[in-house]
Amino acid sequence: MKIHNNFIGNDSTNTIKLFEPGDTEERYLENVQKMDDDWYYKNLEITYSLNENGHRCKSIQDLNLDNYIILAGCSHTFGIGLELEKTYAYLLSNKLNCDYYNLAMPGAGIDVMENNILTWFGKIKQKPKLVIIQTPDDTRYCNFNPHVNNATFIERGSWVSDPDEQKMVVNCESTGVFNARKVFVYKNISNILGDVPCILFNVAGLRNIDVTTGLKMRVLDYARDLIHYGILSNAKLSTDMYEHIRLNTKCLNF
Amino acid sequence: MRFYDNLLGHNLDNHLNSRGHRCKDIENINLHNYILFVGDNVALDFNSPIEDTYPYLISKQLGIDYYNLSIFNGGIDAVKYNTLTWYYKYPKPKAIVISTEFVHSLVTAAINGQNLKVADYNDPDIQQVMTYGEHVGFFTARRLLAQNLLLTHLITPVYQIVFKDKAPLFEHGVINIEHQGDMFDHKQITSEFVKRFLNQSRRMLP
Secondary structure: OEEEOOEEEOOOOOEEEOOEOOEOHHHHHHHHHHOOOOOOOOOOOOOEEEOOOOOOOOOHHHOOOOOEEEEEOOHHHHOOOOOHHHOHHHHHHHHHOOEEEEOOOOOOOHHHHHHHHHHHHHHOOOOOOEEEEEOOOOOOEEEEEOOOOOOEEEEEOOOOOOHHHHHHHHHHHHHOHHHHHHHHHHHHHHHHHOOOOEEEEEEOOOOOOOOOOOOEEOOOOEOOOOOOEOHHHHHHHHHHHHHHHHHHOHHHOO | OEEEOOEEEOOOOOOOOOOOOOOOOHHHOOOOOEEEEEEOHHHHOOOOOHHHOHHHHHHHHHOOEEEEOOOOOOHHHHHHHHHHHHHHHOOOOOEEEEEOOOOOOOEEOOOOOOOOEEOOOOOHHHHHHHHHHHHHOHHHHHHHHHHHHHHHHOOOOEEEEEEOOOOOOOOOOOEEEEEOOOOOOHHHHHHHHHHHHHHHHHHHOO
């Protein structure tokens, strides 16, 4: 990940990619062998179209800033392993009849989420009608390596294999360092959002914060990588979320 | 430490105001003409009378009020949180002065988010976090993200007091005041700051 216009985004900008870390070509070819002949993804091309900030959505300049929402989170919100039109972000914005900007980054933790949401509010004068936060796993964070790909932020988490880094993750958890970080991040976001409505939800299987909305992305099927949640899971979430918004945020005038 | 009106402050004692900060209460500050100080141990210097600390001396010399949001060993998390929270809650200051003696300091909390406190550096687990966090680039990323966010939001001139052999928060985008002498020489810091501040203010005149 790199900083583009103060946002953290994909290393690549203004480009179309056919695969992403997590949904690699190697994994895809393995899955083709593993799955039946009628597997939805067998002959399907997925494109990851990245804008000027390395985000998987329209450019800010093409956004209807009078009628839009923003979303933040990790790969589940980015839509790894899914066609854009099958992601819950896309489906929900269609239901709400508004534009959307997707700040999510695969593998990202709350540090990247905080950076991107607060940067949005620092740079874009027109506030969104709604902020949707898919809470990333608490134990994720990013490192900075000045020597990789001309200086890169690298998403890290409980999957790290370096023993030193494993100790760091375990100790950040056991000592409460991650707990304190979480307090600051969510309070910071809450303070800056002010009166802009915000919906938090969790993804089943990730370690998250307690959210009161009851919304959750549940596993009903899997995406192309057979790890992330699939078309049905995203469709169900978009329907649940739309209902939640309809019932709880009537003042939004969607 | 705890939150007062959303600002992070120390637990209360006689040296602190009603929000746990080492300065006058907000209600007694001229919020149309003040400097905001943010940082950690040097800006507080609990071992000296408040009248001998550089925030007080600078304020007195310039005839401008001040508020000191600094948190003892609060590190980047406290600096970032308090600066942004203040910035959107109160009228903008004439300048923000940031200094960090221990930029990588850690704060801990219980799992329910309560009991925020400075990390116990005698704890071997915290020592490992400090060692490996530096080694793997965790602290660098944390600092760069804080720098990025603060520079995105702050339109007020930001001054950074840089101490010899201490890692500063900002690599760029601020007005650096390089302080080479004794870190707790508040008079010297005051002199260096005032000179730079007045020089900078003159440049901004038409």
